[in-house]
Amino acid sequence: MRLLDWLVVAGYLLWIVIDGLRRTKAAKGVEGYLLANRSLPWWAVGLSVMATQLSAITLVGTTGQAYADGMRFIQFYFGLPFAMVILSVTLVPFFYRSGVYTAYEYLEKRFDVKTRTLASLLFLFGRSMSTGAIISAPAVILSIIFHWNLTLTILAIGGPTILYTMLGGVQAVTWTDVKQMAIVVGGLVCAVIALILGLPHDVGIGQALHVAGAAGRMNTIDFHFDPRQTYTFWSGLIGGLFLHLSYFGCDQSQVQRYLTAKSLTQARHSLLMSAFVKIPLQVLVLMVGVFMFLFYVFNRPPMLFNTEYKDRVAQSARAADYQALESEFSQAYEKRRSAATALAQADGPGREGAHNVFQTATADMQAIRGRAAALVKDVSGSQNYGEKTGDTPKPDVNYVFPTFVTTRLPQGLVGLIIAAIFAAAMSATAGELSATATATVMDVYKRLLRRTESDSHYLLVSRLAVAFWGFVACVVAHVAVQLGSLIEVVNRIGSIFYGSLLGVFVLALTFKRANGHGAFIGLLSGISFVVAFAFHPATKSVSYLWHNPIGVIVVMIVGSIVSLLTKPQPVR
Amino acid sequence: MSQNVTLPGDERPMGRTYLLVVACHIAVITILWWVGHTFTR
Numbered sequence: 001m002r003l004l005d006w007l008v009v010a011g012y013l014l015w016i017v018i019d020g021l022r023r024t025k026a027a028k029g030v031e032g033y034l035l036a037n038r039s040l041p042w043w044a045v046g047l048s049v050m051a052t053q054l055s056a057i058t059l060v061g062t063t064g065q066a067y068a069d070g071m072r073f074i075q076f077y078f079g080l081p082f083a084m085v086i087l088s089v090t091l092v093p094f095f096y097r098s099g100v101y102t103a104y105e106y107l108e109k110r111f112d113v114k115t116r117t118l119a120s121l122l123f124l125f126g127r128s129m130s131t132g133a134i135i136s137a138p139a140v141i142l143s144i145i146f147h148w149n150l151t152l153t154i155l156a157i158g159g160p161t162i163l164y165t166m167l168g169g170v171q172a173v174t175w176t177d178v179k180q181m182a183i184v185v186g187g188l189v190c191a192v193i194a195l196i197l198g199l200p201h202d203v204g205i206g207q208a209l210h211v212a213g214a215a216g217r218m219n220t221i222d223f224h225f226d227p228r229q230t231y232t233f234w235s236g237l238i239g240g241l242f243l244h245l246s247y248f249g250c251d252q253s254q255v256q257r258y259l260t261a262k263s264l265t266q267a268r269h270s271l272l273m274s275a276f277v278k279i280p281l282q283v284l285v286l287m288v289g290v291f292m293f294l295f296y297v298f299n300r301p302p303m304l305f306n307t308e309y310k311d312r313v314a315q316s317a318r319a320a321d322y323q324a325l326e327s328e329f330s331q332a333y334e335k336r337r338s339a340a341t342a343l344a345q346a347d348g349p350g351r352e353g354a355h356n357v358f359q360t361a362t363a364d365m366q367a368i369r370g371r372a373a374a375l376v377k378d379v380s381g382s383q384n385y386g387e388k389t390g391d392t393p394k395p396d397v398n399y400v401f402p403t404f405v406t407t408r409l410p411q412g413l414v415g416l417i418i419a420a421i422f423a424a425a426m427s428a429t430a431g432e433l434s435a436t437a438t439a440t441v442m443d444v445y446k447r448l449l450r451r452t453e454s455d456s457h458y459l460l461v462s463r464l465a466v467a468f469w470g471f472v473a474c475v476v477a478h479v480a481v482q483l484g485s486l487i488e489v490v491n492r493i494g495s496i497f498y499g500s501l502l503g504v505f506v507l508a509l510t511f512k513r514a515n516g517h518g519a520f521i522g523l524l525s526g527i528s529f530v531v532a533f534a535f536h537p538a539t540k541s542v543s544y545l546w547h548n549p550i551g552v553i554v555v556m557i558v559g560s561i562v563s564l565l566t567k568p569q570p571v572r
Numbered sequence: 573m574s575q576n577v578t579l580p581g582d583e584r585p586m587g588r589t590y591l592l593v594v595a596c597h598i599a600v601i602t603i604l605w606w607v608g609h610t611f612t613r
Contacts, residue, residue, distance in 0.1 A: 272593055
């Protein structure tokens with residue numbers, strides 16, 4: 001990074017913190033601090049909903065995913081618009097009209113305090129883990145690429161976020177989210193433009209996309225039904241529907257966003273904004289990955305993007321082997337570039353031949369990359385180098401975008417994209433901190449420990465809770481590094497609980513006879529079953545997206561049976 | 573702390589908006605399929 005880039009990043013951090021702190025005045029009283037006095041316009045809430053969901057993992061991991069595996073990830077969101085409509089009709093009016101602070105508060109109104117507490121604690125556990133992952137993902141990548149100190153990078157992301165969330169509350173979170181979304185989208189658009197300008201002059205965009213298609217990068221939809229595949233039409237539509245129902249309907253980090261809206265209609269509109277905008281936004285993110293692939297078809301890519309073990313390999317007995325692979329890779333790259341140019345310009349009967357030559361050249365290049373990854377695995381002992389995402393070594397996936405940004409973009413734009421990565425991490429973290437603090441204060445502290453304190457007391461405790469969960473997130477960020485593919489970590493942790501949590505809400509809304517015992521035992525059974533299902537050798541290959549419908553079904557069945565076998569509870 | 577909240581405009585009918593969401597989503601899936609089909613051939 002050069003001086004201008006540093007100035008852009010520093011300017012962004014200063015702007016966001018000052019803007020967040022300006023909201024401190026509006027955060028008077030607990031309702032103002034946690035729910036913005038239910039005064040926010042739908043578009044700000046809608047952008048905040050999307051900003052909370054769009055973390056740096058999305059920016060870095062999803063672009064890398066598209067580079068390695070193409071567009072198929074988009075299918076993950078196919079259930080989302082349906083989930084938004086279903087929630088707008090069902091849960092949102094319940095939450096909004098009952099005037100709750102947390103989604104779990106509703107469970108006490110419908111069932112009992114133990115069900116509310118269990119649901120809230122599950123949320124707090126899951127979210128404290130995933131908030132750590134949200135911070136650690138960009139921190140690890142930036143620290144490796146720029147040789148920054150990992151702890152300082154984590155603090156650079158976590159520190160300002162904790163500060164403005166703690167002082168400004170949900171108002172600060174929402175209005176900084178709006179600005180952070182603008183920076184993220186602006187950064188993505190700039191990246192796409194830079195990538196298109198990086199294509200050779202004699203290759204048009206349409207021709208380039210045909211080259212991407214020949215390498216399997218334009219595989220948008222896969223109609224095969226295979227529960228082991230995460231990204232198919234059916235897993236996205238059905239598994240994704242349940243995941244998004246759970247995420248937007250039962251996760252306090254999302255529920256809290258739309259509870260801040262001015263009215264029920266505005267709360268609904270804020271959710272429906274995601275239904276319209278989320279998939280196009282995700283297409284933009286994925287197109288950055290596809291165009292990065294094309295950029296590196298016509299410009300020499302590094303043999304391996306992740307440089308974490310570069311020095312160790314250079315000092316090992318295998319250094320000469322690695323050097324030999326580097327020159328082999330350069331030759332293979334030149335062959336593929338010629339094949340790609342020929343394919344882009346091929347027409348008529350010659351096209352199939354050019355297509356085959358390009359695919360062979362791509363396979364040759366990937367084979368050399370695979371041998372390089374195996375060599376790094378031998379030297380470093382890192383088992384991740386034995387795995388692949390698409391045709392790319394798994395540890396490389398999250399480093400493609402940052403490598404492109406830092407080595408190929410002009411001064412100033414590098415700073416903007418790094419600021420966008422910071423913005424994405426901070427907006428997602430702020431939303432989570434605000435939500436975990438709300439659940440801690442409302443579902444645990446106020447409900448179970450101190451019920452009759454003053455408003456200013458709860459406001460102080462809310463601020464301390466933000467600081468506490470911020471500290472926990474920074475600590476977890478240090479240990480989350482080893483959890484595996486960053487893009488799936490957050491969803492995987494969430495999926496263990498999400499389906500079962502959704503099951504309790506579905507039970508509450510659909511089965512009048514359901515009681516507190518049924519809901520509580522149903523929830524415990526759902527989670528136990530999903531954990532066993534996720535880790536059992538016979539079923540662990542099933543995609544995590546299917547854990548959500550399974551959790552719902554188990555909670556519904558067990559919850560209904562237990563409710564029927566136990567005493568009915570009085571109608572509330 | 574919890575209280576019942578009722579605000580003006582609370583019950584605005586949303587049926588057409590929901591239909592629009594579903595129609596747009598089907599259109600988006602169709603476009604994505606077409607793009608994938610066209611550039612993968």
